[in-house]
């Protein structure tokens with residue numbers, strides 16, 4: 054078998070002294086779609102946070118193309134379950150945040166993305182409801 058895109062080993066994950074995940078070994082191939090299904094609270098999000106590098110407080114290792122994931126990386130994207138906007142930034146600043154640096158540096162891309170979702174004209178607005 055070719056090297057998996059993701060090679061996930063979680064020997065243990067606890068919150069405090071409460072065990073959440075144990076002995077998980079999961080491989081994901083390039084192009085494969087994988088769904089984690091389980092009861093609410095069984096640890097799906099905890100596993101995804103580990104895989105995406107957002108949580109490093111566990112025993113085990115996650116390899117992306119053979120390289121250990123030590124923290125968030127642009128190669129692993131994470132869509133949160135709830136909105137994760139920065140209320141103190143404008144719409145355009147929220148869109149540009151991931152790219153890093155000021156909006157002016159990413160103006161064309163930001164405008165194109167806002168256009169795509171029908172938010173043209175809202176770039177300078179605060180994202181918080183008035």
Ligand SMILES: Nc1ncnc2c1ncn2[C@@H]1O[C@H](COP(=O)(O)OP(=O)(O)O)[C@@H](O)[C@H]1O
Nearest residue numbers: 068069073091092093094095096097098099100
């Ligand atoms: N930051 C945290 N601190 C303490 N307990 C947590 C934390 N996050 C999740 N938990 C607990 O860990 C368990 C697994 O949560 P989670 O991974 O969010 O489950 P799922 O996504 O499958 O619903 C749940 O019992 C939850 O209450």
Ligand SMILES: [Mg+2]
Nearest residue numbers: 097098099134
């Ligand atoms: Mg969840």
